[in-house]
Amino acid sequence: MSSTPDTHETATFTGAALALGDDALILSHRLGEWAGSAPVLEEEVALANIALDLLGQARILLSLVGDEDELAYLREERSFRNVQLAEQPNGDFAHTIARQLYFSTYQHLLYGRLASGDGPFAGLAAKAVKEVAYHRDHAEHWTLRLGDGTTESHERMQRACDALWRYTGELFQPVEGLDVDHAAMESAWLASMTDILGKATLTVPSGPRTGAWAAGAGRQGLHTESFGRMIAEMQHLHRSHPGATW
Amino acid sequence: MTSDGWPLWEVFVRSRRGLSHTHAGSLHAPDAEMALRNARDLYTRRSEGVSIWVVPSTEITASSPDEKDPFFEPAADKPYRHPTFYDIPEGVKHL
Amino acid sequence: MTAVTADTAGTTGVSGVSDAAVAAEQAAYETVFDAAVAAEERIEPRDWMPEAYRASLVRQIAQHAHSEIIGMQPEANWITRAPSLRRKAILMAKVQDEAGHGLYLYSAAETLGTSRDELLDKLHSGRQKYSSIFNYPTLTWADVGAIGWLVDGAAITNQVPICRCSYGPYARAMVRVCKEESFHQRQGFEALLALSQGTEAQHAMAQDAVDRWWWPSLMMFGPPDDESTHTAQAMAWKIKRHTNDELRQRFVDIAVPQAEALGLTLPDPDLRWNEERGHYDFGAIDWTEFWDVLKGNGPCNDQRLSKRRQAHEDGAWVREAAAAHAKKHQHTGKHGEAQA
Numbered sequence: 001m002s003s004t005p006d007t008h009e010t011a012t013f014t015g016a017a018l019a020l021g022d023d024a025l026i027l028s029h030r031l032g033e034w035a036g037s038a039p040v041l042e043e044e045v046a047l048a049n050i051a052l053d054l055l056g057q058a059r060i061l062l063s064l065v066g067d068e069d070e071l072a073y074l075r076e077e078r079s080f081r082n083v084q085l086a087e088q089p090n091g092d093f094a095h096t097i098a099r100q101l102y103f104s105t106y107q108h109l110l111y112g113r114l115a116s117g118d119g120p121f122a123g124l125a126a127k128a129v130k131e132v133a134y135h136r137d138h139a140e141h142w143t144l145r146l147g148d149g150t151t152e153s154h155e156r157m158q159r160a161c162d163a164l165w166r167y168t169g170e171l172f173q174p175v176e177g178l179d180v181d182h183a184a185m186e187s188a189w190l191a192s193m194t195d196i197l198g199k200a201t202l203t204v205p206s207g208p209r210t211g212a213w214a215a216g217a218g219r220q221g222l223h224t225e226s227f228g229r230m231i232a233e234m235q236h237l238h239r240s241h242p243g244a245t246w
Numbered sequence: 247m248t249s250d251g252w253p254l255w256e257v258f259v260r261s262r263r264g265l266s267h268t269h270a271g272s273l274h275a276p277d278a279e280m281a282l283r284n285a286r287d288l289y290t291r292r293s294e295g296v297s298i299w300v301v302p303s304t305e306i307t308a309s310s311p312d313e314k315d316p317f318f319e320p321a322a323d324k325p326y327r328h329p330t331f332y333d334i335p336e337g338v339k340h341l
Numbered sequence: 342m343t344a345v346t347a348d349t350a351g352t353t354g355v356s357g358v359s360d361a362a363v364a365a366e367q368a369a370y371e372t373v374f375d376a377a378v379a380a381e382e383r384i385e386p387r388d389w390m391p392e393a394y395r396a397s398l399v400r401q402i403a404q405h406a407h408s409e410i411i412g413m414q415p416e417a418n419w420i421t422r423a424p425s426l427r428r429k430a431i432l433m434a435k436v437q438d439e440a441g442h443g444l445y446l447y448s449a450a451e452t453l454g455t456s457r458d459e460l461l462d463k464l465h466s467g468r469q470k471y472s473s474i475f476n477y478p479t480l481t482w483a484d485v486g487a488i489g490w491l492v493d494g495a496a497i498t499n500q501v502p503i504c505r506c507s508y509g510p511y512a513r514a515m516v517r518v519c520k521e522e523s524f525h526q527r528q529g530f531e532a533l534l535a536l537s538q539g540t541e542a543q544h545a546m547a548q549d550a551v552d553r554w555w556w557p558s559l560m561m562f563g564p565p566d567d568e569s570t571h572t573a574q575a576m577a578w579k580i581k582r583h584t585n586d587e588l589r590q591r592f593v594d595i596a597v598p599q600a601e602a603l604g605l606t607l608p609d610p611d612l613r614w615n616e617e618r619g620h621y622d623f624g625a626i627d628w629t630e631f632w633d634v635l636k637g638n639g640p641c642n643d644q645r646l647s648k649r650r651q652a653h654e655d656g657a658w659v660r661e662a663a664a665a666h667a668k669k670h671q672h673t674g675k676h677g678e679a680q681a
Contacts, residue, residue: 025426032429035417035436036648039656040252041410041444042273042284048437049287055430062426069425093659141279148669149662156658237482238424244540246424246482246532251664254451271514272448274457276663277670288441292521308387 014065016177021061022082028054053131073238078221085167087227098160101139106171108132113180147200162205169209170217254303255281259295383509386452406446407464407471415479442518449510476639483550489529491558498592502582537604552608560631562589
């Protein structure tokens, strides 16, 4: 980073682009792990669609601030800026849906606001918000079906919502460079969860929404244990052939 | 004809404005809302359509495929007339 | 058949018409059917068709559909390790297409009066086959390229003629599949080319993959014509348009110059142009391996099938939940509205 007068501005923009780009990159990777294991063939196609949309968003965002492959494959774990929610393992289908519901609702609210602003991400957000609306819709429909389906699916979905609840506070930590009202977004998100979980006959989890660790979370480059293993798998081939083109 | 209780739906896609909806194929879904979403993912993932209809396959009433030809007697309406309609335990021969 | 009672009351055999009349009617249908096939007309689901034709189609379409969904596994094996984001996007889209193609094909099979559940059940219990090629492992990234170039190349050679199959729904599904698959082979070729022209290690990876995939790809066309049990009847019915050996030769003729363009060697010392025949001659295929893999002794038969079964079993509660939800809400159609 050169020491031009706009250094701070550049760093802010880079940080914000990495936060958004890493969210999309990492969640896309997790969804990609489903390939061949979805509960029904139609859902193979749906999950892959979401993964592909997110990967597309990640590539645009990372390319704004560097070489997409260098950023994806050569950064160390501590340099990734994605929220911890995005990296959470797939678990069962209920966990994947709960993760998607929490994340897509957040992303939809965020991109809607970015799209209507005049910041550097407005153009990108305007296109992505349509994709994300569909991801949210998909997650909501499955939440309704799993929550208000069988006793087993209800229990699984409730367990998943509860387990991932502690990663949702981080979504609304202000990110420098994203000119949105995070507090207002959080209220809208909570209202949406109350509505959709209620319709799905699920209980809004009551536990804490952030972990008790002063060091921070994903936005500060602090991740959960499974993340290291995930990026080791993601990066190993690329790193095994330094300088190679693919 | 269900997949774990998921009925079969026929999918019709309008490929662009000015054209009518055309039969694209079928899929399984638990209900109409999911059928629409599955159809969007499956039959329009390369931007092949601007509008989708889904209809439960059982709701379609069909004429004889070709009224002119006695060949097309609606016998084939009855899937139970076909051996493949029946589950036969493995190993049972000459059925 | 005796299980059907009430519904058979209206059918010819039980309604007092003599057996001879039934046989005569059957023969008349058969004549019209044969004429329709000969005239290159398409047979549609509600048309009368010989039971053997129906059974043969179900067998072939099911095997084709199963191959698409089992075929997702060897490639999905590399999604999480794809070496660039561009390659990752391409691979995810390709594996997604395979799920889609499986869906088109199961739909086509369902028009013949057999359900997807039934077909999946037969796959899971080993009563129906999928292409043996997917019983080989993908050991390196180059295998993804080799699958695209050789396996998809062989599949396309097989599938293009099926777009003219006498059975309408199968032919239409294949038109869609072939259209979508045109990118699959190209991306494989391009991925291999990048490796072949890359570092020494990358080139070696590409050559190793081609060495392993070449012969199994040739086996994809099935046993030689004199040992193929289904070919003659399938060709008479215009389900199949060319023999296994014709298609295999066509594939070899296309692949040899492509291998040269890639800068890779095909692992067959007997491969050479035969001026007289106007085709490439190639070495003997190890049919012992083919039959062995087909019988279940390939490197990945158990792995592929148990993964498929596992996914299906793990998904059962999800499918049940959605069905239960639909049942509860069938009168309102919408959520969050009071039920009348």
